[in-house]
Amino acid sequence: MTTATPTASFTVTEEQRLLRATVRELIAARATSERVREVMLGDEGYDRDAWAELAQTGLTGLTVPERFGGAGATFAELAIVIEEAGRRLLPVPLLSSAVLGTEAVLAAGTEQQCAALLPAVAEGRTTLALAHLDERGGLTSEPGVAARRDGEDWVLQGTAGYVVDGASAEMVVTAAVSDEGLVLLVVPGESAGLERRPLDVLDLTRPMATLVYDGVRVDDDAWLAGDDAMVALHRALSAGVVAVACEQVGGAGHVLEMTTGYARDRIQFGRAIGSFQAVKHRLAELLVQVESARSVAEHAARVLAAGDRHELAIAAPMAKSYCSEVFEQASADGIQLHGGIGFTWEHDAHLYFKRAKATKLLLGSPSHHRALLAEVLSL
């Protein structure tokens, strides 16, 4: 079988290098272990101070076009921010708002709707979430919410599950079935009839909620009336998949650094444990895996930035399946190689382990993405 070989380039521009350095510094100061824990155990939902600082630096609306108040950068730049946030588990709604919500609005909204919604999103004043799964987290052609027209309004009924940052978002882009097929409706989080139940999540740094719509009423302007909703949803989810992969690379890279550092310092049998091959070789293998994961994630981000839909159908599932498993392995090894301390609540190893497992299952498991890839490759 021959699939054309895409040209892959990994050239890093000076701006991108600078962006990474700036973001890394900003996040290192913000996402200390103490602060991440404070936020994950509090009920703010995300780190509002950190989000405000990201907003000031123009990082909350990176891919929003300038005419809608954003920075007009590409996904390649956003991927850098997401990876860096993933390194330190910074609890902010990058995935839900800057990727899933923003991409959905950009893809499905009319020019006027984008102009009305996105400036506040880009400035970090409004956060978005995307509700597209049924109550059990299934992604089917029939989401769990139905919408019907009632005069000039739409009325929503049903339940959407596993909505990332669903409890904190100001606006929820809701996928619903209607007589006109799939529609995307922008529903204010505080709407009457909308109950938002936070889920007890495995990864406390990323809240999710079940949203119960009981006669929620929005006006016709809430209906994203631009492009086909199915296509738009697909675009938003592809971007989400790539974003998660980039975030996983950040997390896996950090675990590798953290664990290598520990292996250099921890002495047993009169030697640093990193001098034992069972430990050293495991870390060398992780290095290979993390570098490979970085390649596929970066490739996918660049393909997305270039708008190459054809290659994205390969690059996105490739990145999500590969990076998920690498992160899972890295974070599990991270615990093992730390010994007892790695099993404590106090140590950060478990935060990465949980993030890894949760992101592996978020937006499609590795085997799901491999099945998609098999189809594209006609296997």
Added chain:
Amino acid sequence: MAIDERTLVTERIEALLASHPPASTPERDFWGAQFDHGLAWVQHPEDFGGCGVSPRWQAEVDRRIVEAGGSVRNRYLNVLGIGMGAGTLMAHADEERQRRMLRPMFTCEEIWCQLFSEPGAGSDLAALSTTAVKEGDTWIVNGQKVWTTLAHLATWGLLVARTDPDVPKHAGLTYFVVDMQADGVDVRPLYQITGEAEFNEVYFDDVRIDDDMRVGEVGQGWAVAMTTLMNERVAIGSNVAPRGSGAIAHALEAWKQHGGDDPVARDQLVRYWVEAEAQRLTTIRAGEARKSGTPGPEGSTGKLHWADLNKSITAFTIDLLGAEGMTYPGGYEFTRPDETANRAESAHKAFLRARANSIEGGTSEIMKNILGERVLGLPGEPRVDKNVPWREVPRS
């Protein structure tokens, strides 16, 4: 800078293709012309087969040549010379040797082999026992080498020998180029698990080498050998093939030919496809990092990743073949081939040949030591042979 280099390289490629159309030029003449145009190893200086530009342009040169119907298979035919010997000679040999040896190496008029490994020294290369003793301007060599790929075709050998047994192992080595036709050199085939004998054992019985043929200073053989090994690992791990080619192509073919409906196997097949692509993309990324002056750890990971992955995929391919996997089509041929089978034509041969990938050029265990210690900065093993004269170190 990069723009200038692009222009320079492009002009030279065009001049070469115009004066020596690959389709109508015999291979060797073409390779000779390629050398004379400075496109053999682009990073070498003028007159030494290069034009002094970044090594990354070589891929472009090779691509253009292949596109024009030319061949770059000299790189495989003379892999030990072109891939490893050339870099070593450029770094450590005198100008006369460089002028004399590089061109016929590139044209494959003279094949090279690498005489490093011995029965008692493989991973621990520095422990080797073959001796070179100086008599006037001549060195007298005695000992045995093993696993010497293509020694049966070689004109020249890259030899590391012990010139001082009374100092610690790394300090007592010296590097030579040896004439494989010299009296006292005996090359015998060693048959591999494929039945073929790509490699050999080589015996040295009072073989005389002129001091002229020494590469680097007496006692500096280890540093020179490291240059060869580093070139080797890059040569092995940095080959960027098209998407879906190589081992994974055999797997895809086997999947299609044998019904391909087992969902578990499909998942595994895609898993390998993805990993092969991840390795390929990482090689590209490593190449770009080198050119932009910020080399990352990814380069050193290429050999390790490729070797282990190639083994897994070729083994999986045999599983996909079902009952046919129990066969060895054409049977085992006990030949001494004129190139190595790393790009094996059949899935069966590829399966067997791949076992060597994690042994040749440094085992995967050694690669992990190197990555762990040199890239991740982990401490080394305690060394029982440190600061001990070679003569006193236990050997098997």
